[in-house]
Amino acid sequence: MASEAVFSHRDPMLQKRDEFEDMLEERRNSSDLRYALRCYTPVLYKGVTPCTAGALKNMVLQSAQIHFVIGQVSNETGRAVDDIQEEASAILEEMAHSLQLSTVRFFAFTLSKVFKTLFRSICVNEEGIQRLQQAIQEHPVVLLPSHRSYMDFLLMSYILYTYDLALPVIAAGMDFMGMKFVGEMLRMSGAFFIRRSFGGDKLYWAVFSEYVKTMLKNGFAPVEFFLEGTRSRTSKSLTPKLGLLNIAMDPFLKGEVFDVHLVPVSISYERILEEALYARELLGVPKPKESTSGLFKARKVLSEDYGSIHVYFGQPVSVRRLSQGKVDRGQFNLTPRHIPKRPSEEIHSFVNDSAYGLVRAQEENMVLKPWVLLASLLLQNHHGDQASGRARGMALDELTEQAVWLRDLSRQYGAFLHWPDHVPPPEVVSSSLSLHRGLLTITEGRVQLASEQAGGPAGPGEPPPVGPEEELLRQAVTVLSCVSYRNQALHVFLRPALLASAVHAASSSGKQEIFNSFSFLRNMFSNEFILCPGATVQDFEEACFLLVKTGALHVSQQEVVVTERGHRTLAFLTSVLDPFLQGYQVVCRFLSEEANEALTEKQFVPTVRKFIIKRLLAGRLRYTEVLSSDLQKNALAALLRLGAVQKIKGAEPGTLKVNKVMVHSLEDALGGNLPTQKPAAVARL
């Protein structure tokens, strides 16, 4: 019903959000064991009885689609049908979940213990739970949580169990399967495993999609997967992957069910368990392969305080309503529905738009803690200090003043900010700082980022740091951890920041010129942020709306003018985007200066990292966060998309061919000479 509300972005201030309840509170006051063993009787879609894992597998293997694909593969390869059937059966064996209530109860008990130790509270919007319960009874439901931590899906199941809702089946990456025992445990708690890549494997795709569709169509359980595909290491939402969403929408588009409801779920962690791990990973210390023993080593995290978690179940989005006027379902009328077909252009762009809309819905309901604002301010200050060469930090009262200012601004932009209004701001600031003291040094009433991370993963076995490079990387761990908090608020400021940067770069106040710059930046950064393709004009209007509403800009038919009181806002907004602008420039510089014929995609990150380290050490680059491999990869993806770099089949697979002229001009554009006249077809206002 409310999908329109989910996808409308007119005045974010008007957005209504539900209240939260702390579900750990009850756990602290009553027996975990009784809780784990309590009567669990969730309601299901149309009142169906859940089907056993074995029966489900049979349904899949006997489906018309699998029969068809088996026949097809047999024709193409000449292999015997029986043989392929066995393969299909083996794929399914490897993939399928085997949900068992006893395992769920085990998790319910253990997780209660763990969560109580780790977190102060787990807050859930109970109205969202009620909406979900309603939706589950009426339609097949897909749960789409944001993905920031391994914890996410256990947490989801834990919540659903607590509220007596049907437990979801969860699409998980095969890498979990490496952890033998844990993998099986997860399988028994409802996870099913998919290979990370199976490009051309028709049979695998068929088994996989049929498996998901069978569960969905029959309403045996809600299906859960992560639109972002993997955990975001940066706390920035990742651009959505479409494969599973395509599969989930298919039964509706083909008329096999009346509707499918998609429920975006926003999980916000006050402190992410993997905080330092992610930072190291982004800096090129490879991520440890998931292993059971590794998990136990992580045990020491248990002694830390990770603050609270907020889980917000968004409005269910009806695929039927979403597709109205956008997809002609009649396109499936002329071929049997069990014959797999590539989605049409129309469907592809519909799924893509929906996916972006859903990720934005997740973003919007992410709870931001005051610390997120503090991190943004401290980072900006840190960079300012670096530019001036003095590491002075920020006075607490100055930080507080700025934080209050930013609090009001972000609220006007619609941020879901949990700032306790009844507590005096200085106290809010100091308690936020204390939870994250590992990232900070506070001396003489001045705060700055810690130059060395205390309590970080640097074990006692590691040799003490030597040399400026190590020193830099150490610092970078702290900076990237802070960046991951600042990033949580990026979606709030993104569109205004793009506009601010466009205004900043523009030589005149002509609206069309500024729009063109905006459009250029938006296009450049569409691998970096959640910017739905084709929505340039809406985004521009949204940005104008927000900046005009807050009195920072004056926008007329022809002109965009910064107001007197708007300078502070615009300065803040431009510096939000500045690290990214500089980062992309450096990547361009690298490609035009250093890239040789033999550069491959694989070598790209290590070599660009070396280049960046050199520049940072030489003081020619301010932003340590540019060391993030996430930014580097996104920049490369953007350049590939824009055609400035091409992947060719050279001696090595994935050799990169750089169009130096184009890369140079993009660098120039990012450096402030933003193109005001765009080539080719660009939207006009």
Add this chain to the structure above:
Amino acid sequence: MSCLNFNVSHVLSQLNLCQYLPFHRQEIMKWNGWGYSDSRFLFNKKGQAEFTGKRYKLSGMIIPGLKEWFEGTFGANLQHKSPPILNSSAVRPPTLNEAFVEELKSTGVPFSHDAEDRVFRAYGHCVHEIFALREGRIGRVPDLVVWPNCHNDVVKIVELACKHNVCLIPYGGGTSVSSALECPSEETRSIVSLDTSQMNRILWIDEKNLTAHVEAGIVGQDLERLLNESGYCTGHEPDSMEFSSLGGWVATRASGMKKNIYGNIEDLVVHIKMVTPRGVIEKSCQGPRMSTGPDVHHFILGSEGTLGVVTEVTMKIRPMPEYQKYGSVVFPNFEQGVACLREVAKQVTPDFYLIFSSGHALKPQVSSIFTSFLDGLKKIYITKFKGFDPNRLCVATLLFEGNREKVLQHEKQVYDIAAKFGGLAAGEDNGQRGYMLTFVIAYLRDLGMDYYVMGESFETSVPWDRVLDICQNVKARIVHECKERGVQFTPLSTCRVTQTYDAGACVYFYFGFNYRGLSDPVHVYEQVEHAAREEILANGGSLSHHHGVGKLRKEWMSETVSNVGIGMLKSVKDYVDPNNIFGNRNLF
């Protein structure tokens, strides 16, 4: 309770009722409702439902369960009546083309511009048409009614219409449910309704070739009765056969419930004669099949009165069946019932059997009228077969016709297949009752309209693999749309499979709702039906199986037959009728 003999025409001749339609049909038929004036459902003073008149076996009987069903399904209340406002005087005076009328007089063809005659021919039986009539709202109606007596009369009328630029709308049985009979409001010329009812003779029967040459105005029951007297039948029995005409069947591509044995109208016609503004179109011989380019009959079949008037048809006939046997099967649910029908369509040669299934939700209707039947069933199933959920079970009714041995053989075959799908034979009586219902169901809508309940049925055809999905989605869409539009009571939203083909089936949807509290119920109804049709099309269903397009479903024609297809049809229209004499504006 005794039951109605399925063969309605037989009953009618026994009762010795009128044999042909009179000039002034309103003398025996309702002008603002279905069927004969003397036959209707009503709640008597004791609050019991009763069916009046003497024409049907159900006539004069009390129907015990109907009231409960009616109140339970729709939330209707006998205290809340919405009787028709009788006001047929609001008819605008006719716009006559004097020159045309003068010349018409000289031909001797009878005509009338009496208000009642004109209003009667201005409408079909769509909900909005009947509702408007009941409310006394009368829009554009024909200005004149003519009654040609034979093919040559029609030729004269069409010539005069062309000469004087008069708009002609052919009128047969008047049972249209596609707004096909509505006069286009933008039509400024004089509109003449060409009533074919007096062209109702069987001109000859050819026993060697088993064909009959018949005038196109004959209505189904008369055709069947007259052929029966000679020992033959056509086997074409649409639900409307009491009133619909042969010409109408041809013009709309009609289908009858025994089509599995005898075929649809396009399979039954051997030769058609049609009068168009360009002249008469007909083939030169009666060969059973020809390879002479596209079949020109197919320009006529389904032309919905846009090209001319069908005047005479040669039809296939068959000796009356030696043996008839009814039957019924109860399935635990609709899904298994459909699966069984699909299997039967695959395995059993289509001769000599007919199968037709009541969707599970039609069951309440059955149960209300024949409570004892369903109560009996429920008892059986609850005691003996606990797996059957009385709220989900579904009944299929069967009719076998033909040679006795073959009938029995096919019957066994069908019951064996049914058993594989969990179906249980439920006796001949139940089957026979199912058929009887066909003819009285149409009267039920008028009863509903007396108590704020508005209802309609619409049909589609769909491939087998889509049958269950389309049923589920269209039913859900109806409920969903009603809710969205403020209908306060849960609507009746149900379906049944009524015809089976090799490659698919015909599905009927029934939709009814209590419209108390709505300011513009017809508009709500139309929006819901519109949405339901969109849902049908999105789910791979056709625009219509046999009701036709008329004006009601015109907007979907080009997506249905493609723009090129529309162009082909239009170019035929442009050639045959360049001045749009047959100006009912159906189809496109």
